[in-house]
Amino acid sequence: MNEMIRKKAKIREKTYLAPDIYRYSFLTDLCSGAEPGQFVMIYPVNGARLLGRPLCIADVSGEDNDSGRADDPGHYFDIVFRVVGGGTEEISGYNPGDELYIEGPLGHGYPFDEKTIGGKNIVMLGGGLGAPSLLFLAKKLMKAPSAFVSLTAVLGYRDRSMNHFLASDFGGTGIKTIISTDDGSEGIRGNVIDALEESGIKADLIYACGPLPMLSAVKRYAKEAGATAYISLEERMACGLGVCLGCVAKTTEKDAHSGVKNARVCTEGPVFCAETVDI
Amino acid sequence: MRLYQEKSAGDIEPDLGVDLAGIHFRNPVTVASGTFGSGIEYSRFVDLNKLGALTTKGVSRDPWEGNPTPRVTETPSGMMNAIGLQNPGVDVFIKRDLAFLEEFDVPVIVNVCGHSVGEYEAVVERLAEDDRVAMLEINVSCPNVSCGAIQFGTDAGMLMEVTSRCKSKAGSKPVIMKLTPNVTSISDMAKAAEAGGADGVSLINTLTAMKIDIYKKRFVLANKTGGLSGPAIHPVAVRMVYEASHAIKIPVIGMGGVASAEDALELMLAGATMVAVGMMNFTEPDITGKIIRGIKDYMVLTKTEHIRDIIGAV
Incomplete structure (x- = not known):
């Protein structure tokens, strides 16, 4: 089997940034190899909400970035989100110590070579x-x-x-x-x-x-x-893994994967060279 | 619930194998078309060789663009989609997806879609002689394309015709007709497929649904309507599988909101020979493995040696 990219992760820190806007830090090495612009799917716990919420990675810390905290093994990543509906409202109700299922890091980020x-x-x-x-x-x-x-x-x-x-x-x-x-x-x-x-x-x-x-x-x-x-780009997603084809963006040229002028925001994106998408 | 427990010494070794349309499947669990691609993406979560069968996303003669976005939205215990059967067409499918699946030991059920009977026939013909394909599933039930698909599945006469014409091009490949729940009588549709020569039917596809954003006063999906799937529709699926399986002699593949072994077993007790896991793949990519293990646990617990003793046993 290939590597798993789905883990349960504990909230390490929760910061209120502005009305309805929160920053969470998750204690996990899931995103230690993440590139900027990539995202994670965070799954609500409530069984009536079955789809993950795609949220971009705002910061990643690894072993080279010692926070100086005794309880901190060094691997964590941050997200920032706004409460826009029931799912994000539920997520905003969790606190440090609570655990959520997370998939990631997903997609292609910003090139910065x-x-x-x-x-x-x-x-x-x-x-x-x-x-x-x-x-x-x-x-x-x-x-x-x-x-x-x-x-x-x-x-x-x-x-x-x-x-x-x-x-x-x-x-x-x-x-x-x-x-x-x-x-x-x-x-x-x-x-x-x-x-x-x-x-x-x-x-x-x-x-x-x-x-x-x-x-x-x-x-x-x-x-x-x-x-x-x-x-x-942002788009509504179901799987986040390139399977459902829910989150496509119109492209100017034929996309290699889809064979039509649609690229998957979750997989080919979410970052695109502006010239290549029809927006 | 007592499933998913450790085994003990005196336990029986249950046989999960099922036979459908002359093909033997190692267990009764497959995936619902469109929720698993061709397995490429999910192969990092799921051992494809452990699936009973792998059902691909719909394949058409030519590449299809699909619908504008938003194409998906969450609903209570489910989701709505209006993808519109976007796919790269049968040529790319054969070259890329079947070549990928060749490396695995899993029977492949290819889902076929079309705007016209001729388009269905063209795809069926291309795949009829391909050894990598175990069976064909004809999608006459997608609610999200404007011409074709569901129109063939809601009129008994047309359904019978599409079935017999696909069957005539399929050579020795079994043909399964995928039925829509958006009809008055699922039994009549199942009978029409049987009369057309189908080797089996699969049901249910999604229920046509609508969601409105009350603040924007707009439809949430660009297509206005979408297909509802997920655990919310499971009881509808159980009822329809029961009705269909009692109306026909050919086997039924049951699907609709399967989220656990219990859900899968319910569909089998209602009359399904195999079951497919759909939307829940998005929620839990490795859910199929869990469901297969759960069915096995149930059989141990209930001392059921052969899974065939469960099919239609309600």
Whole structure:
């Protein structure tokens, strides 16, 4: 048998970030080899809810990252989620010590090899709950800061009630971090692209995660600016493993697996080069 | 419940083997079409060689795009889907999926879909002589494609015709007709399949359903309707398997919300010779193994030597 990628994991830490938004840390080595942009399926316990909830990996710590906690064997990973329905509401009710079934790491994340990032001005655009997957990427990129020219994170929020969650984590990595809010109650008024333009930051390479209209705008912006954009798509999933074909994205060319212009968000994605998807 | 317990010394060694349409299966558990792909993805969770049979996702003559998204949504103890039978077509299926399955010792049931009788026939013909295929299952019951599929499965006359025409192209391969529960009388449909020369029937496919987002005032699925599956529909499946198996002499493969050995046994007691696990593969990828072990435990517990003694024994 091949390796199992499904485990029961204990919640190590639970942090309230903003109304309805939580950060959980799970005590497990399940995601120790995960790449930024990959996700996990977290299964509700209530038997009336049978499908996993796909949530991106926000951070991973391994043996090289000693938290200094006596109760901490060193392997854990974080997710950040918002309560949007019954399943996430149930998950938000669990506490440190509680265990949940988790599958992962799944899918293909952001490419960040030397060829992709070398000599580039990199901008990360995170809209709302898009910030978490970019945080993990930011940490990976900052391990080799000499590989690229510049790195900026632009994080967009609805308003100040979202407590610009995770912004201090981005700042903590040493990355220049810009905040925008739709209503201007904090940071630059407008969306992440407005903030990027207003700040006059050059982008050769864009990593983006957020709502679909934002990602469509990022695709257009990147094309006009002559930049390459990698975007992380969200779609309703059933299996998370590439079986059910529930979560497809329209592609511009025929996809090798499906034989039609559909790629599986859970398997070929969730991160796609913006040019290759029809959004 | 006393299943899934350690064995003790005096226990019998039950025989789980079943015969269906002249083929011997090592146990009665297969997977429902569309919930297991061709086993490629799940082979890291499940030992495919331990399945009674592997039923593939529907295969059509040409590649099918399927429906727009959202295609899936959760419902209480179940889910709705409107995938629309997206598949790469029979050429890719033969080259990639059958080549993969060749490496395993498991009978393969290929599910066949089409927009017209001619399209069904074309796929059946391509697979009729392929040794890697044990049996064909004709999908005349998908609620999510606009032309073909379910139209053939809701009219007794058309069902009989599709059955006999597929059968005539299938050579020595047994042909199973997969029936929809979205009919007034499942018995009449089972009889039509039997009259058309089917070697068996499988049921139930999903129940046509609808879900509305009350805040957006929109349908949740892009296709408006979708097929309901999962444990929520299991009691419907038990009733229909019972009715169908009493109306016909050919064997029945039972499916619909099987989540445990108990559920599988219920369908067998109702009259199914084999059972298929569907949506629950998504929830617990290794559930088929657990169900096979549970059936064995039940037989030990009830001192049942042959599984055939369970079939239709209610």
